[in-house]
Structures are given as structure tokens and as C-alpha cells.
Amino acid sequence: MSRKYILIMVFAVVGLGSYFFLSGAPLPVDVTVAETGEIKAFIEERAKTSLPRIYRIAMPLDGRILPITVSEDQAVTKGQVVATMDTSDLDAEIAKAKYRVEQFAKKIIEQADNRLEDNSLMQFDEFLKSMDLTVEAASKQQEASKAKWQFSRDEFDRKYALYQKKALSESELNESDLFRKESEVDYQKDILTWRSLQAVQSAMQIGKISILKYKEKKELTEAVLQEERKEALSQLEQLLRDRKRATMRSPINGTILTKNYSNERTLPAGEILLEIGRLENLEVEADVLSQYVGNIQIGSLVDIEGPAIGTQPVQGKVKRIYPKGFTKISSLGVEQQRVKVIISFNQDIWKQLKQQNRDLGTDFRVRVKIYTEIKKDAIKVSRAALFRNGSGDWQAFLVRNNKTVLVDVEPGVMNDFDAEIRSGVKAGDQLIIAPSMNLAPGQYVKPNIIKNL
Incomplete structure (x- = not known):
């Protein structure tokens, strides 16, 4: 609509009002009748269906x-x-992993088999016991040989002294010398035998220690194999999990x-x-302006409507109000602070939709009316009949005996269409709808009652 057209309309309305005012003829006005009933304050927003979990x-x-x-x-x-995934590559990897686990198990069994080493240790223990006795006997033998050698040496010295004194023949001295030398040789042989046996004993002890060290090495190797087997098992389990997840x-x-x-x-x-x-858990998600959220409570009644719902709205309740708001750009490019509100459907939603031959899914566009206040048996009038004066107080024009009466009113619960009147108006009063700025108290009017604004 152009600015020129609007100015023409304003002048026409002012001129018509002036005509009726100056001529004294009744001014035709549209009126609404105050009545007693239920009035609801609501917040209306666009919304969409959603699921609590996908x-x-x-x-x-x-x-x-x-x-x-x-x-x-x-x-x-x-x-x-x-x-389902194609698992042919996975199956091949699983077969390889199973083979590795089996191979490690066999190696562990081999490393854990110590029967040969244990038998060898038992034999070495027996040999060492026998060798201890042999070494001890050789030690006693060399001690006896030493005593015999010392005796033969002392005996030779004594006979040599006698020989010097011509008290002993040379043959007897030679016989004593031979005995001394034989005793010395026997003593040296017994020492060598004893030391040889000691060396054999030490070698056998070293052999036993070597077997024990070998067993320790096998145990370490077994421990390493056990860890490698655990790693192979872990890889196999991972592959089996992947196979199951496939x-x-x-x-x-x-x-x-x-x-x-x-x-x-x-x-x-x-x-x-x-x-x-689960479509049976369907709910509605609305982004409400943050300045209005304070009027909404958990459990507040909601009407859900729109082409996706059908001709008849369905009912729901506010289920959850998010504690944190967010910034959203409106269709006009205005930055707005909004809060997400979740609304649950009443349990008979599916029955109602079935009666309308409708299926409802997620992310369907709907509209919601969230009722913030409901008052029964209230005096209510059309919102268009109320206006504010220069002081900001609410007023209305009534029609009584075909004359206008300006009254101060105290509105209560209001919405976009109706308003509760707490004082100034009673049921049955006629209120002028959208009164002209030129309308004055006491002016004659011809009321035209409008129903269903």
C-alpha cells in the first residue's frame, strides 16, 4: 500500500467523522459485547517435531x-x-591371528617342559654326592701319603747318620733312600689325584649351575612368549570385535x-x-524468545497445530526448558536471544492423527501455543476495543443509550485476540472496536455488533 493511498484513507476517515460529528447524525461503529468465559494468555511460536534420541x-x-x-x-x-560389511579381509586376518596364538602356545609348552633338565640336575646331584666322598677319600689318601713320606724322610736321615758313623751298611742306606723316594712319588701322585678329583667336582658344579642358568633362561623366554601370546590374543580379540561390529x-x-x-x-x-x-517418543522443539520464557512453567498446557497436524490441533505439555539460551537470526535479519523449550505430546496423539489419516515424523514443521496463564469465568472483550491514553492508562469506549462513554479499565490476562477486564466493564457491555481518534465521549453512534472477531 503506497503512502499516498494511506494519506487519502486517513483524510477520508477524518472527514467522515467530522461530517457525522458536525451534522449530529449517529456515527456507525462496530462494537463487541463483553462476555463471561475462559481466557488464556499464550506464547505462539513456530516449532518442529523431534526425538529425544536418534x-x-x-x-x-x-x-x-x-x-x-x-x-x-x-x-x-x-x-x-x-x-553388513564385507568381512573377507577381516576373516583372513583373524585366521592369521589365530595361527600366531597357536604357535605361541606351542612354543610356551616347549619352553615349559623341563623334564630333561630336571633329570640332569638329579643326576648331577647324585654325581656330586659321590664326588664329594671320592674327593674326601683322596684328601685322606694324600694326607696318609704325606705322613708316609715324612716318615721315610726322617728314617733316611736317621740311617744316613748311622752310615756316617759306620754303624749301617751302604745297602741298608740305599734301601732307605729308595723307600724315601717311593714315598715321595706316592705322595705327589696322591696330591695330583686329589686335585684332579677337585677339578672334576668343580666342573660338575659348574655343569649343574649351567643347567640351572639354562632353566632360568627358558623361564625368561617363556615369560617373553607369554607376553607375545597376550599381545597376539589382544589382536585376535580386536579382530573378532571388529568382525562382530561388521x-x-x-x-x-x-x-x-x-x-x-x-x-x-x-x-x-x-x-x-x-x-x-522411536516415533512413539516424538516431541516438539520450540525456540522461544528469552524475555517470554520466564512465564512458561514445566507442565504448561500447549496446543500444537499446523498442516502437518491436520485441521484439529493436538494437545501437549511443556516437558523441559533448557537452562541456556542462544542467539538466533530472525527471517528479517534481527539478532534474537532464544531458549529451547521441549514439549511432549499427550498420549492420545497417535489416535487423533489416525482419525485424521495422518502420519507424523521427525523434523515436521508445526506451530505451538504455550499457555502461560488460564483464567475461567472472566469478563473478556476483544483486544481491539482497548487502547492507551496519553498517560499510558488503558481505556475503552462503551456504547450506552447509543452514546459513547469513555471508561478507564483494568485489564488482566491478555492475548493477541482477547483481554480480561478486571474493572470498568461488566458482562453485556458494548465496546467500540478500534475507535477513531476523533471519537469523543457523549457522541451519538449507531452500533453494529460484530461477532467472532
């Missing part, structure tokens, strides 16, 4: 996905297979909401394949 089926690892046969809007049960199942009884892929293809880990949800 279960996403994603690629568990890099690989090739086989064709997905389930379709959107298909009902699935908990545990039902909804997607068959993707529905975590709930629900409905397929989204299917992103249908044909076989190679995809990276984390790629979303399907979205599943």
Missing part, C-alpha cells in the same frame, strides 16, 4: 559396506541386522528415519549409514 548406525571401521536392504519408514526390532544391528525397536547409502561401496570409519528412532 540412534545412528555408523561404519565401525574402514571397509566395504554391502547393499543395505532396509528402507526409510521401515519398522525394525532390537537386534535385527540392518547393515554386522550392524538395530539397538532398539524403532523406525528407520534416514538411509544415507543403498549400494555397495567403500566407506571410512564413522560414516553414518542409518538413523533409527
